[in-house]
Amino acid sequence: MYTHFRLLISTALVAATCFFSVPAYADEPAQHEPNKVTEGINQAEHKIEHNLEESEAKFNIGEMIMHHIADSHEWEFTHGVTIPLPVILYSADRGIEVFSSSNFHNDHHEYNGYHLVHGDSEKIVPVDESRVVYDFSITKNVASMLLSAFILVFIFVSIGKSYQNNKGKAPKGFQSAMEVIILFIRDDVVKPNVGPKYEKYLPYLLTLFFFILVNNILGLLPGGANLTGNIAVTMTLAVLTFIVTHLKANGHYYKHLVKPDGVPVPLLLIMIPVEIVGVFMKPFSLMVRLFANMTAGHIILLSLFGLIFIFQSFMIAPVISLFALFLNFIEIMVAFIQAFIFTLLSSMYIGSAIEEHSHADHGH
Amino acid sequence: MSLLTPNPGLIFWMLVVFLLVVFILAKFAWKPIIKGLKDRENEIQGALDLAERTRAEMIQLKSDNEKLIVEANAVRDRILRDAKDAADRTILESKNIAAVEAQKIIDSARETIRTEQQVAVSKIRKEVATLSLEIAEKVLHRELKDKESQQALIAELATSARLN
Numbered sequence: 001m002y003t004h005f006r007l008l009i010s011t012a013l014v015a016a017t018c019f020f021s022v023p024a025y026a027d028e029p030a031q032h033e034p035n036k037v038t039e040g041i042n043q044a045e046h047k048i049e050h051n052l053e054e055s056e057a058k059f060n061i062g063e064m065i066m067h068h069i070a071d072s073h074e075w076e077f078t079h080g081v082t083i084p085l086p087v088i089l090y091s092a093d094r095g096i097e098v099f100s101s102s103n104f105h106n107d108h109h110e111y112n113g114y115h116l117v118h119g120d121s122e123k124i125v126p127v128d129e130s131r132v133v134y135d136f137s138i139t140k141n142v143a144s145m146l147l148s149a150f151i152l153v154f155i156f157v158s159i160g161k162s163y164q165n166n167k168g169k170a171p172k173g174f175q176s177a178m179e180v181i182i183l184f185i186r187d188d189v190v191k192p193n194v195g196p197k198y199e200k201y202l203p204y205l206l207t208l209f210f211f212i213l214v215n216n217i218l219g220l221l222p223g224g225a226n227l228t229g230n231i232a233v234t235m236t237l238a239v240l241t242f243i244v245t246h247l248k249a250n251g252h253y254y255k256h257l258v259k260p261d262g263v264p265v266p267l268l269l270i271m272i273p274v275e276i277v278g279v280f281m282k283p284f285s286l287m288v289r290l291f292a293n294m295t296a297g298h299i300i301l302l303s304l305f306g307l308i309f310i311f312q313s314f315m316i317a318p319v320i321s322l323f324a325l326f327l328n329f330i331e332i333m334v335a336f337i338q339a340f341i342f343t344l345l346s347s348m349y350i351g352s353a354i355e356e357h358s359h360a361d362h363g364h
Numbered sequence: 365m366s367l368l369t370p371n372p373g374l375i376f377w378m379l380v381v382f383l384l385v386v387f388i389l390a391k392f393a394w395k396p397i398i399k400g401l402k403d404r405e406n407e408i409q410g411a412l413d414l415a416e417r418t419r420a421e422m423i424q425l426k427s428d429n430e431k432l433i434v435e436a437n438a439v440r441d442r443i444l445r446d447a448k449d450a451a452d453r454t455i456l457e458s459k460n461i462a463a464v465e466a467q468k469i470i471d472s473a474r475e476t477i478r479t480e481q482q483v484a485v486s487k488i489r490k491e492v493a494t495l496s497l498e499i500a501e502k503v504l505h506r507e508l509k510d511k512e513s514q515q516a517l518i519a520e521l522a523t524s525a526r527l528n
Contacts (some may be wrong), residue, residue, distance in 0.1 A: 070366060071374065088373075121366035135373045142377040149385045156393035163400030168407060182397060202398060203390035211385060232370035236378040295367065 061306035069226045069298045070121035072140045073101040077223035085143055087124065088136040089114070101137070141233070144225035148214045156210070185209050185343060193347035194354070201350055204244055208237065209343040216294060216335030220328065228338070229294030231287065238283035241346040245282075249353035282349050286342060293338050297331045496525055 075083040084102035091097075103111040109118070110127065117123045126133050138146070155178070162175045171179050190198050190205050215227045227233055257275045259268070304324045308317045503517050 066367075071371060119366060135371070136376055137373060138377075139371075139374065141374055142381075145377065145381050149381050152385055153388050153393075156389050156397070160393040160396035160400075163396045167400065167403070179397075179401070183401065186398075186401075199398070203394040204386055206394055207382075207386045207389050211382060230371075230374060231368055232372075232374040233378050235370050236375050236382065240379075240382070 059306075059309045061303065061310060064306055064309075065299055065302040066121070068302050069229060069295055071225075071230065073104070073116065073122050073124070073137055075140045075143055075223070075225075083143075085140065086138045088138065089124065090134045090136060091126070091131055093131065140225045141227045141230055144218055144227050145215070145233070148211065148218055148227070151214055151218075152207075152210055181209075182206065189340070189344050190347050193344065194351040195356075197354060198347075200248075201244065201347070204240075205343050205347055205350075208241070208346060209339050212237070212290065212342055213335060213339035216339060217332070219294060219298070220331055220335060226294065226298050228290055229298055231291050234287040234291040237290070237342070238287035241286060241349065242280075242283040244346075245349045245353045250356070252355070253353045282345075286345055290338050290342055293334055297327075297334055301327055301331065492525070496521065 073087060074085050077083075084100045087097075087099055087101050087103075089097045097112070099112065101116075104116040109116040113127050114133070115125050115127050117125055124133065124135050124137070155174075159175050159178050162172070166172065166175070170176075185206055186198075186202060189209075190202055194201050194205075212228055215233075218224045219226050219228060257279065258272055260271055260275065263271050301324055304320050304327065307320050499521060503514070503521070
């Protein structure tokens with residue numbers, strides 16, 4: 001997929017350069033005339049172009065953004081402040097190999113027969129291309145995920161303890177702050193959408209909400225990893241919701257797929273594929289929604305900060321910082337909204353699969 | 365495009381970490397939290413129910429009290445009325461008895477008076493007879509010589525005797 005896209009991009013670039021260079025050649029005969037003014041203008045244009053090219057070489061905003069939203073084998077907070085993370089590789093011939101990613105800090109980015117490729121994301125490839133290597137490294141995203149897991153476990157286990165210690169008393173401090181959110185998820189998201197059997201799904205959905213929320217917010221911190229904007233993470237969450245939805249789905253749900261109520265038989269030819277595609281579309285939309293929202297937010301913020309480096313002006317920086325501050329607030333809101341929506345839609349999907357239909361109502 | 369290519373290693377870690385978090389939180393966090401919340405809700409609901417019940421009981425008690433007061437008032441009124449009636453009756457009876465007694469006394473007094481009168485009259489009669497006899501004796505003794513005076517005397521005596 002990656003190489004295909006590269007191919008596409010490069011073809012597009014070649015096409016673009018051809019397109020733009022044709023008029024340039026067409027201008028050439030005009031330049032033969034000894035028109036000093038035109039020549040001067042052209043020279044100035046060349047100079048500007050040259051400067052632009054130079055500055056682009058110095059700071060490539062697209063590269064910077066991709067570097068920030070992509071996964072990495074080390075956790076870079078800023079230039080020079082970098083935490084090397086463990087690289088864990090599995091290959092059939094060598095077994096499990098564990099070493100620090102700092103080993104790649106050499107001229108060739110090479111260590112122990114592996115090569116660290118810097119594309120728009122990092123990749124570890126074996127120098128011997130016939131070998132198949134599986135990369136289970138603790139990347140920046142995995143490290144951030146572990147951090148969020150520790151935060152979640154620490155917060156909620158301590159809150160759970162305070163519920164046991166404060167039995168029959170009003171909640172205190174952080175407990176009451178979290179209780180509002182827990183109650184909101186339970187009473188306004190899970191209970192009305194999942195239905196009477198909601199309690200079985202409550203632990204999964206609460207964890208889902210807080211996992212996404214904490215990771216969304218961690219991703220907004222400077223130097224934070226863009227975990228919930230990573231397609232692998234949102235895919236795993238969506239697949240888990242898909243599995244949870246279909247684990248206890250009742251007969252009515254499956255029956256609805258192949259024989260929806262009140263649909264004329266000829267229409268079934270269209271409806272059945274639509275329904276079956278819909279089943280897989282639901283987790284797919286969950287995956288893309290969270291991924292796209294978080295990644296888009298990061299890209300917007302990074303683009304704004306990138307503008308500062310493009311303009312390289314002290315006049316622009318405060319204005320852009322204000323914009324970025326505003327967008328950061330919006331992103332905090334989005335962090336909550338996306339966690340809420342993912343949980344809400346998951347509850348709705350689960351609810352639709354386990355919903356009890358009274359048979360008397362439909363007469364079948 | 366790498367953005368849209370899920371990294372298998374990350375999927376693996378994501379599955380492991382997320383499922384671990386789900387299980388740890390379900391066991392050590394959500395269970396006590398949900399239980400605590402439910403207990404508290406039940407407690408509050410129980411307290412509210414109790415208050416409602418107590419209120420109903422209070423209303424019941426109040427109406428009971430009012431009923432009791434009304435009843436007590438009625439009983440008191442009845443007792444008072446009964447007492448008054450009894451008193452009235454007693455007074456009336458006493459009056460009647462007294463009247464009867466008085467009548468009896470008067471009657472007996474009249475009887476006594478009449479008896480006494482009769483006794484007195486008979487006594488007077490006896491006295492008068494004795495007296496007239498004595499007078500007659502004396503007259504006879506003294507006036508037998510004088511015929512005229514005798515007759516005058518007899519006439520006089522006779523008139524005086526008739527007066528009785």
